[in-house]
Amino acid sequence: MRNDHLFVHAFPYPAASRTMNPTTPPTSDQHASNAAPECAAWSPDSWQTRTVAHAVEYPNDEALSAAMTDLRAFPPLVTSWEIERLRSHLVDAEAGKRFLLQGGDCAELLTECRPEPITNKLKILLQMSLVLVHGVKKPIIRVGRFAGQYAKPRSSPMEPGTLPSGEQAELPSYFGDAVNGAAFTPESRIPDPQRLVQAYQHSAMTLNFIRSLLDGGFADMHHPEYWDLSFFEHADLSPQRRDEYRRISQSLAEALEFMEAIGEARVDELTRVEFFTSHEGLNLHYEAAQTRLVPRRPHHYNLSTHLPWIGERTRALDGAHIEYFRGIANPVGVKVGPKADPDEVVELTRVLNPANEPGKLVLIARMGAANVAQSLPPIVEAVAAADRRCLWISDPMHGNGIVTQSGVKTRAFNSIASELTGAIDVFDALGTTRREGEEQPVAHLGGVHFELTGDDVTECTGGASGVTEEALGVRYDSLCDPRLNYQQSLELALILARRLSAH
Numbered sequence: 082m083r084n085d086h087l088f089v090h091a092f093p094y095p096a097a098s099r100t101m102n103p104t105t106p107p108t109s110d111q112h113a114s115n116a117a118p119e120c121a122a123w124s125p126d127s128w129q130t131r132t133v134a135h136a137v138e139y140p141n142d143e144a145l146s147a148a149m150t151d152l153r154a155f156p157p158l159v160t161s162w163e164i165e166r167l168r169s170h171l172v173d174a175e176a177g178k179r180f181l182l183q184g185g186d187c188a189e190l191l192t193e194c195r196p197e198p199i200t201n202k203l204k205i206l207l208q209m210s211l212v213l214v215h216g217v218k219k220p221i222i223r224v225g226r227f228a229g230q231y232a233k234p235r236s237s238p239m240e241p242g243t244l245p246s247g248e249q250a251e252l253p254s255y256f257g258d259a260v261n262g263a264a265f266t267p268e269s270r271i272p273d274p275q276r277l278v279q280a281y282q283h284s285a286m287t288l289n290f291i292r293s294l295l296d297g298g299f300a301d302m303h304h305p306e307y308w309d310l311s312f313f314e315h316a317d318l319s320p321q322r323r324d325e326y327r328r329i330s331q332s333l334a335e336a337l338e339f340m341e342a343i344g345e346a347r348v349d350e351l352t353r354v355e356f357f358t359s360h361e362g363l364n365l366h367y368e369a370a371q372t373r374l375v376p377r378r379p380h381h382y383n384l385s386t387h388l389p390w391i392g393e394r395t396r397a398l399d400g401a402h403i404e405y406f407r408g409i410a411n412p413v414g415v416k417v418g419p420k421a422d423p424d425e426v427v428e429l430t431r432v433l434n435p436a437n438e439p440g441k442l443v444l445i446a447r448m449g450a451a452n453v454a455q456s457l458p459p460i461v462e463a464v465a466a467a468d469r470r471c472l473w474i475s476d477p478m479h480g481n482g483i484v485t486q487s488g489v490k491t492r493a494f495n496s497i498a499s500e501l502t503g504a505i506d507v508f509d510a511l512g513t514t515r516r517e518g519e520e521q522p523v524a525h526l527g528g529v530h531f532e533l534t535g536d537d538v539t540e541c542t543g544g545a546s547g548v549t550e551e552a553l554g555v556r557y558d559s560l561c562d563p564r565l566n567y568q569q570s571l572e573l574a575l576i577l578a579r580r581l582s583a584h
Contacts, residue, residue, distance in 0.1 A: 123408035125372040125381060128365050131401040134394055135234045137260055137272050137364060145366070148274035152370035157384030158228065158284055159358065161375045161410070167357045167387045168412045170222045172440035174527040175472045180217050180581075181443070181528025182210050183359060183388075183474065184570070185226025187562040188233040191258045194283040199290055201535025202227060205567055207300055207354070209574035215329045216578020222357070226532070228287040229360035229386045231259035231280040232367070233561050234394050255560060259364060263560045277367045284385070291356060300354035325575060359414070362389035365405050372409060380410035390414030390445065393421075393479070398428060407432050414443040419456035419480065423463035430469040442471040445530050449480030450499040457507045465511075465523050474528035475504040482562065489553050491563050494543035498576055501529065505580055529577065533565040534558075544569040 121127070139145045173179040184206055186193075193199075202225065210221040235254040242265040244250050253270040255263045259280040262269030294300070362368045362383070371385035383389055389409075393416040395402040406413050413433060417426055426444070434442045444464070448456050464471060477500035481492050504526055511523040539548045539555045540563035548566075557563075565573065 123404075125369045125405075125408070127408070128369070128401040128405035131399065131404045132397075133365065133401040134397060135256075135363060137256065137366075139272050139274050141274070145274040148277050149366060149370050151278050152281055152367065155281060155285075155371075157371065157373065158281070158288055159384055159387050161378055161382045161384070163357070164382055164384075164387050164411050166355075167222070167224075168440040170220075170440075171412050171443065171472055173220075174222060175439050175470065177219075177522070177525055177527070179220050179222050179527075180213060181222045181224060181472065181474055182206065182213060183224040183226065183528060184209070184531035184533045186230055186534060187532045187559055187564055188257045189227060189230045189283075189287075190560070191231070191279060191283050194286055196290065198534075198536065199227070199287055200294070201567075202533075203291060203294065203299070203356070203535070205533060205535035205570050206356075208571055210354075212329055212571070212574040212578045213581075215332065216582040218582075222528070223355065224357045224359050224388055225291075226359055228284040228291070228358045229280070231276075231283070232257040232361065232363045234361075234363060234392055235561075257363075257561070259367065274366070277364065277370075280367065281371075281385070288358065295354060295356065300356075357387040359388040359390060360386050361392050362386075362402065362406065362413075363392065363395065365401060368405060378410070381408060383409045383411050386411075388412055388414060388443070390416065390443070392416050393418045393447065396429065398425065398432065403429070403432060407435075412441055412443060414445050416445045416447055416476065416479070417460060419448045419452035421456075421460055423460045426460050427463050427467045427469060430464060430467070430471055434470065437468075437470050439470050440472075443528075444471045444473050445476045446473065446504060447476040447479040447530075448500060448504075450477070450496040450503060452480065453500050453503040453507060457504065458511070461507065461511065461524050465514075472527045473508070473524055474530055475501055475526060476530035477501040477504070478530070478532045478562075478565075485550050485553070487550075489550070489557070491550070491553055492541045494541055494565075494569055494573075497541070497565070498573060501573070501577060502580055531565060531570065531573070532562060533570040535567055535570075537568075538564060538566045540564050540566065541569055545572045 170179055171181070174181050185202055206223055206225060210223050213221050233256060235256060238254055239251050240254045241249065241251050245266060250265075250267075252265060252267060253261065253272075255261060255270065256272075259276050261272050261276070368383055368385060368389065372381050372383050374381055375384075389406070389411060390413060391402050391406055396415055396417075397403065415429060415433065430437075430442060430444075446453075446457055446460075461473065477497045478492060481496040481500060482490060483493065484490055508522070508524055508526045513520045514523050536558070537546075537556065538558050539546075539552050540557050540559055542548050542550055542553070544565075546566055546568040548569075
C-alpha cells in the first residue's frame with residue numbers, strides 16, 4: 082500500500098498536562114456561552130487555548146512530553162490518499178449513491194489485539210454489509226471502530242469500588258486503555274502517557290493485520306459463504322435468520338457470476354472490499370501528535386485514522402475539540418443528541434465545514450427510541466433549511482442505555498431496533514423538495530453506527546440471541562458500554578435491509 086512521504090509539522094507540546102495554554106488564559110466570556118468564537122488562525126496545537134471537556138490530568142509533565150515526541154516521530158497509521166478516497170465515497174453517500182456502515186468496539190483493549198477478535202469483528206461487519214448491499218442495492222462504505230478506539234469519555238470522573246484488600250474506595254474512572262488501567266487499584270487508575278504510545282503501536286498492528294487479510298482475499302465477495310463465523314452453525318441464531326442470510330449470500334454470488342459472464346466492466350470495483358478506520362478523537366494530545374502536512378496538499382491531516390468523530394459531550398462550540406477538528410482535512414463526524422439545539426447544530430456545520438463541501442461532515446444522530454420522533458425532525462429541518470451539506474447517519478446505541486436492578490449496564494435490542502426504524506420514518510416524513518430541477522429528499526438517512534462485536538457476548542438483552550437480564554453475567558466482556566453480539570448484529574442488519582428495501 083502506498084505511503085505518503087510526510088513532512089512532519091513540528092509544533093511544541095506544552096509541559097503542562099492541563100490542556101490550556103498557561104501563558105494565554107481564556108477570557109471569561111470565552112466560556113460564558115456556547116457560542117462559536119471568532120475563527121482565529123488554526124494550528125494543530127491551537128486547541129490548547131480552549132477549555133478541554135473530559136481532559137486527562139497527567140501527573141508527570143516530562144513523561145507526557147516524551148510520549149508526544151515519540152508519537153510525532155512515528156510513521157502515520159493511514160495516508161492522505163486513503164482519507165480522500167473515503168471522502169469521495171461520503172460524497173456519493175450524501176447523494177444517495179452509497180450507504181455507510183460504521184461499527185465496532187465500544188472501547189478497544191490492548192489485550193484484544195489478537196487475530197481472533199480482530200477477525201471476528203471484520204467478519205461480522207462484512208456479513209452485515211453483505212446483507213445491506215442486498216437490501217439497499219448500493220455499495221456499502223465499511224468503517225470500523227478499531228485501530229484507535231482506545232479512549233472513552235465517562236459520565237463521572239470518579240467511581241466507587243472495592244480494592245484488592247476488600248476496602249471500599251473511590252478512584253478515578255477508567256477512561257480506556259489509552260489513558261489508564263481497568264484494574265481497581267490506585268496505581269492502575271493513574272493516567273500514564275506511555276499508554277498513548279502503546280495505543281499507537283497496537284493500532285498499527287491491528288491495521289497491518291486487517292490490510293494483510295484484505296490483500297490476501299479474506300473479503301472476496303465471490304465467496305461470501307466463507308465469511309461465516311466459527312460458531313455460525315451452533316450459535317443460537319434462529320433457522321429463519323440463518324436461511325435468510327444464506328439466501329442473500331447465494332443471490333449475490335450468483336449475481337456477480339452473471340455480471341462477469343456478460344463482461345460488466347465495473348465488476349472489479351463492485352467486488353473490491355475496502356475498510357476504513359474511525360475512532361472518537363477524545364484525547365487531543367494523541368490526535369495532534371499525528372496531525373501533519375503532506376506533500377502536494379495544502380492542509381493538515383489527522384493520520385491516526387480516516388474518520389475521527391466528536392462525541393456528544395465534547396462538541397461545545399467554544400471548546401477545544403471543535404477548535405482542533407475545524408482545522409483538519411479529514412471528514413469528521415459529530416454525535417448529536419436529543420437535547421441539541423437546532424441552531425447550535427447549524428452553527429456546528431458552519432464551523433466544521435465552512436466551505437460547505439460535500440463529503441466533509443457526518444452528523445450522527447443518537448436520540449434514544451423514546452426521543453427520535455420528536456427531537457430529530459427539528460434538527461434535520463434546521464440543517465436542511467440552512468442548506469448545509471452533511472451525511473446523516475443513525476446511532477441507535479448510545480441513547481438507549483439502561484441499568485438493571487442489579488446495577489448492570491445494558492441496552493435492549495428492541496429499543497435499538499425501534500430507534501433505527503424510527504429514524505428512517507423521520508427522514509421519510511420530511512418529504513421532498515425541488516433542487517436542480519428535480520424532486521429530491523429534504524434529507525435522507527445515509528448510514529448507521531453500531532457498537533458491536535463478532536463474539537458471542539451477553540451484554541445487550543433481547544433479539545434472536547434471547548439474552549435475558551439474568552443471562553447478562555454469562556459473558557459480559559465490555560469494560561465500558563454493552564455491545565451487540567454476533568446474532569444481534571446480523572439480525573439488526575436484516576431488519577434494516579428489509580426496511581430500506583421496502584422504502
